[in-house]
Amino acid sequence: MTPKPPNAPDPIEALAALPELAGAEFVGLMRDIPKRLVIEIRLNGQRAFLKQFRQGDPAAMVRASVARLHEATEVLGQGPDAVALPLLALPDHGVIVTEAAPGQALSRLLLRARPAQRAALVTRTGQWLARLGASGRERGSFGALYWLGKLDERLAAASADWIDRDLVAAHMAQMRAEAEPLRGRSVERAATHGDMTPDNLFLDLSVTPQHLTGIDIQPRAVIPIVRDMSRLLVWLESRRQRGARDTLNGIAAGEYAALVNVPGLIDADQLPILRFMIGIMAMEVYLDTARQPVRRQALARCLRDWAITPGP
Incomplete structure (x- = not known):
């Protein structure tokens, strides 16, 4: 406080x-x-x-x-x-x-779930997001340099001694290389959640079918759907105690697939943009871990995996 x-x-x-x-x-x-x-x-x-x-x-x-x-x-x-x-x-x-939303915070359920259960919960979350963003969906031009510029501003203001400058420099160099081909690319936008983390979703297991309720939805703003997707995926990695055996774009392969394969969520042409936004989001959250060294280690691992294990 x-x-x-x-x-x-x-x-x-x-x-x-x-x-x-x-x-x-x-x-x-x-x-x-x-x-x-x-x-x-x-x-x-x-x-x-x-x-x-x-x-x-x-x-x-x-x-x-x-x-x-x-x-x-x-x-x-x-x-x-x-x-x-x-x-x-x-x-x-x-x-x-x-x-108050009924049920339990999805974050708690995810943290104690086994891999198959986690993937199922991620799929359920993707279905909720797909329904929320189904109305008024539109295509626009992806501003890769806009998102990169916002991240540059944060990095310019960051002076903490715990920041791994070599990691940051290598990541930003890769981000710049990937930004140019994405400039002006068609991107799917919708009025989505705006802060898509499992802390903001509650699953009621006492009813059939189980109800998933969102809280703290941001005032209406049409944003790339992959922005909310990357927020969710990076949260999952930031809370993982041990790295997954197989990763795609820095994310556990099973959970990445569980989200991107949700019918109606995004088209296949959005996957390179999703990868780019995961890179943006992982660095943003990394910079928020001044008092969370364990979470910082997980994000550093995510950033390294993002560079070496690109998804399809």
Whole structure:
């Protein structure tokens, strides 16, 4: 939690004073960072999560978030594939409250699953993503240099002594070599999740068919579908304690295949772009591991494997 400046009002006390939250029980602080505040609450006896946007235009972000959740609800139908619905929106305070997703976090299920089970869970996740991105899908031009430029900006600002500069230099050289042929290539875009990690998906095993519910869906933005796919695949590698025997593009071969072979998710011509985005995402997440040396080792392994084991 970020320390409060002296005499600054307590954020939970300020929220509890809002008439719309009268009677709400504040269960626990989940996240307190400059961009947003996330708190678990009980609202009218129902478990829920309160998010307060703190930067940019919070009111606009609340409205966009509510609109995106309703849009996703119409696309998915709130059956076996679903999203956590909004319960309360207070744009003037930058606040949105959403229901809690039923079931268990997919991240927990994946971490204790055997390889075949993990692959099945990855396939199930890909099916959810394919359905979410099915509406309004479009083709555009892939901005390889745009993504490479954003990564260059992060690297220019990174000065930590734990960064393996030789690894970074070798990876970026390979990225630049692969960027040029991808410039302007046709890429599939859709309104997808925006932060596709297993922490943001919950699987309810108590019902048949099992329900998969997404949380923390980002306000609507049409992005390359492979962006969300690479986010998921890199998360899987970053949490792997030991490297997989066989890899493709730095990812365990079985899990890579389980995702890319989901019908309707991406066409085969997107695979080189997916490889490129895995390279971007793996380096982005590597730079976020200042306090996670074990995860950093896994990502360094992923980066090395990405260079030597390209997928089809």
